[in-house]
Amino acid sequence: MMKEHRLLSFVIAAVALLLLPLLLQPFGNAWVRIVDMALLYVLLALGLNIVVGYAGLLDLGYVAFFAVGGYMFALLASPHLAEAFPLIAAAFPNGLHLPIWAVIPLAALLAAVFGVLLGAPTLKLRGDYLAIVTLGFGEIIRVFLNNLDRPINLTNGPKGISQIDGISFFGVSLNRSLEVGPITINSVSLYYYLFLALVVVSVIICHRLEQSRIGRAWMAIREDEIAAKAMGINTRNLKLLAFGMGATFGGVSGAMFAAFQGFVSPESFSLMESVMIVAMVVLGGIGHLPGVILGALLLAALPEVLRHVAGPLQAMTGGRLDAAILRQLLIALAMIGIMLMRPRGLWPAPEHGQSLAQRQGGA
Amino acid sequence: MEVLLQQIINGLVLGSMYALIALGYTMVYGIINLINFAHGEVLMVGALTSWTIIIWMQESMSGTPGWLILLIALLIACVVCAALNFAIEKVAYRPLRNSPKLAPLITAIGMSILLQTLAMMIWKPNYKSYPTLLPSAPIELGGAVITVTQVCILAVTAISLALLMFIVNHTRLGRAMRATAENPRVAALMGVKPDTVISATFIIGAVLAAIAGVMYASNYGTAQHTMGFLPGLKAFTAAVFGGIGNLQGAVIGGILLGLIESIGAGYIGPLTGGFLGSHYVDIFAFMVLIVVLTLRPSGLLGERVADRA
Numbered sequence: 001m002m003k004e005h006r007l008l009s010f011v012i013a014a015v016a017l018l019l020l021p022l023l024l025q026p027f028g029n030a031w032v033r034i035v036d037m038a039l040l041y042v043l044l045a046l047g048l049n050i051v052v053g054y055a056g057l058l059d060l061g062y063v064a065f066f067a068v069g070g071y072m073f074a075l076l077a078s079p080h081l082a083e084a085f086p087l088i089a090a091a092f093p094n095g096l097h098l099p100i101w102a103v104i105p106l107a108a109l110l111a112a113v114f115g116v117l118l119g120a121p122t123l124k125l126r127g128d129y130l131a132i133v134t135l136g137f138g139e140i141i142r143v144f145l146n147n148l149d150r151p152i153n154l155t156n157g158p159k160g161i162s163q164i165d166g167i168s169f170f171g172v173s174l175n176r177s178l179e180v181g182p183i184t185i186n187s188v189s190l191y192y193y194l195f196l197a198l199v200v201v202s203v204i205i206c207h208r209l210e211q212s213r214i215g216r217a218w219m220a221i222r223e224d225e226i227a228a229k230a231m232g233i234n235t236r237n238l239k240l241l242a243f244g245m246g247a248t249f250g251g252v253s254g255a256m257f258a259a260f261q262g263f264v265s266p267e268s269f270s271l272m273e274s275v276m277i278v279a280m281v282v283l284g285g286i287g288h289l290p291g292v293i294l295g296a297l298l299l300a301a302l303p304e305v306l307r308h309v310a311g312p313l314q315a316m317t318g319g320r321l322d323a324a325i326l327r328q329l330l331i332a333l334a335m336i337g338i339m340l341m342r343p344r345g346l347w348p349a350p351e352h353g354q355s356l357a358q359r360q361g362g363a
Numbered sequence: 364m365e366v367l368l369q370q371i372i373n374g375l376v377l378g379s380m381y382a383l384i385a386l387g388y389t390m391v392y393g394i395i396n397l398i399n400f401a402h403g404e405v406l407m408v409g410a411l412t413s414w415t416i417i418i419w420m421q422e423s424m425s426g427t428p429g430w431l432i433l434l435i436a437l438l439i440a441c442v443v444c445a446a447l448n449f450a451i452e453k454v455a456y457r458p459l460r461n462s463p464k465l466a467p468l469i470t471a472i473g474m475s476i477l478l479q480t481l482a483m484m485i486w487k488p489n490y491k492s493y494p495t496l497l498p499s500a501p502i503e504l505g506g507a508v509i510t511v512t513q514v515c516i517l518a519v520t521a522i523s524l525a526l527l528m529f530i531v532n533h534t535r536l537g538r539a540m541r542a543t544a545e546n547p548r549v550a551a552l553m554g555v556k557p558d559t560v561i562s563a564t565f566i567i568g569a570v571l572a573a574i575a576g577v578m579y580a581s582n583y584g585t586a587q588h589t590m591g592f593l594p595g596l597k598a599f600t601a602a603v604f605g606g607i608g609n610l611q612g613a614v615i616g617g618i619l620l621g622l623i624e625s626i627g628a629g630y631i632g633p634l635t636g637g638f639l640g641s642h643y644v645d646i647f648a649f650m651v652l653i654v655v656l657t658l659r660p661s662g663l664l665g666e667r668v669a670d671r672a
Contacts, residue, residue, distance in 0.1 A: 128392070129603060132398075132652065135596075136653060147642050147643060278472075279469055282469045328476055335470065339462075339469050343463060
């Protein structure tokens with residue numbers, strides 16, 4: 001009986017998720033775009049959750065990996081490098097347009113390497129020392145992106161890189177709308193399905209990780225590093241693994257972001273973004289997958305939705321409360337309010353002791 | 364040589380501002396183990412409040428001498444910031460004192476965004492030019508120059524530090540603060556009221572931040588609602604650099620960071636053959652921090668605390 005109910009609600013949820021963009025499409029692509037971005041943030045939050053939630057390492061520079069992935073994709077799939085370097089222009093007269101099957105793994109790999117690079121010198125640090133070093137790392141990456149347009153023009157500086165290729169699978173480009181029988185699926189909706197698939201895969205990966213030996217080791221490190229070490233856990237390798245895994249998620253989302261927007265600039269990778277991703281993880285319920293997803297959706301989508309309906313409010317206050325201000329105000333109030341009312345997050349993981357008791361009671 | 368001397372003077376001025384801000388971070392951290400992300404915003408509110416007062420006084424009492432206007436504005440800014448920080452602690456941090464460690468961090472970040480947004484609504488987002496109230500003629504000093512404002516910054520920093528050291532080391536309140544930082548529960552058993560001590564810490568931190576904010580605005584001549592962010596971040600770096608929770612460490616960290624930044628900005632171009640220019644100045648702080656923490660994981664003067672979960 002219970003099992004059937006669960007299956008039914010699962011099917012309903014799946015169908016609703018699949019139909020969502022088609023239902024939103026008629027109201028304008030902007031709405032689907034909001035959902036797309038929210039899904040990207042879910043991906044980022046899931047990645048950060050591995051580092052902060054499972055391993056308990058507070059990373060305030062997570063956006064650096066997002067940036068690395070984004071720029072990797074941008075450089076390898078846009079005319080920029082060919083324009084900047086005659087050597088590459090000679091080899092690829094139409095500009096560098098590597099297929100996604102090469103670019104996305106490369107972006108993930110590079111981000112993972114950066115993750116381990118950041119992790120290695122910070123292994124001995126704990127808590128807030130780690131937070132400030134990761135924060136600094138994020139800023140270092142951003143400043144380099146901003147300034148590496150001279151003496152050699154690698155990142156095109158503050159102007160960013162544009163004309164990035166979209167993603168195409170087996171000849172189907174996601175940048176053009178697709179006709180399936182009587183239905184037209186817009187480009188934004190195609191990206192929705194791609195991102196949704198990625199989120200589903202990531203959730204499965206995270207869920208499996210959580211239950212695996214590695215996941216349990218991470219949580220042991222989070223709870224008490226010394227005790228974990230005494231139990232024979234190789235804390236060094238596992239911490240590096242957490243950084244690397246988290247960074248890989250960031251890198252892949254960065255590549256997706258670059259392909260989706262067709263444009264990247266250092267502005268998209270500010271410290272504020274890192275802070276927002278941390279806020280998503282903590283507000284939702286740190287270390288608990290449904291909570292993290294809820295937090296990401298809430299912080300990413302709600303302010304955007306409210307921005308669209310903010311017109312009347314703006315008129316009421318004589319233009320003083322414009323959309324951007326309203327968005328910031330809402331985010332700030334939500335962060336403070338939710339934390340004050342629910343310090344463990346909106347949808348926290350069940351308490352250790354309790355879950356054990358429940359399991360024993362159920363068995 | 365003159366260039367070096369000039370950069371040292373600039374570095375000391377910058378560093379003394381960082382030191383004042385870093386003290387606010389480190390005192391709060393020492394007592395309740397919280398990174399007070401909103402601290403930079405308190406500085407911004409201090410600077411903008413003093414700007415409003417100065418503009419108003421210049422209009423309505425045009426005969427008043429510049430230094431008096433600045434002094435009055437500074438005092439009012441201190442009071443406003445103290446009240447603000449007191450309220451922030453009461454509303455956003457106190458209810459979460461026994462919550463998971465990340466909860467107050469998130470409210471602190473939320474407060475920071477909230478204050479910036481409110482400041483943008485109150486003061487409008489444009490850059491405001493901060494009037495020069497002290498004589499602007501530079502003083503020659505062995506080939507380098509220093510302005511009266513900068514001399515005042517150094518003097519005020521020295522006075523504030525001396526006062527702070529006196530409060531912390533020689534008064535009843537200071538003893539209570541040190542005791543609470545050491546062990547809040549035992550301190551409470553000995554009759555120290557932790558809430559009062561924590562409020563006092565936030566108020567002292569806010570006054571230091573307000574002083575630093577007025578200095579920052581008068582040194583650079585502008586004020587804006589985002590001005591608190593970068594100095595706040597760097598001062599926090601300075602606090603960690605010196606060993607967070609340690610007052611002397613914060614001062615040394617701040618001054619060293621100022622010196623490194625300004626000397627680095629002057630010399631990095633020639634040293635790297637023009638590859639890295641002075642626009643990389645904002646990341647020196649972090650580069651140095653990463654190196655220092657790799658070698659000394661608890662900062663320059665930080666105690667090597669036993670590992671606790």
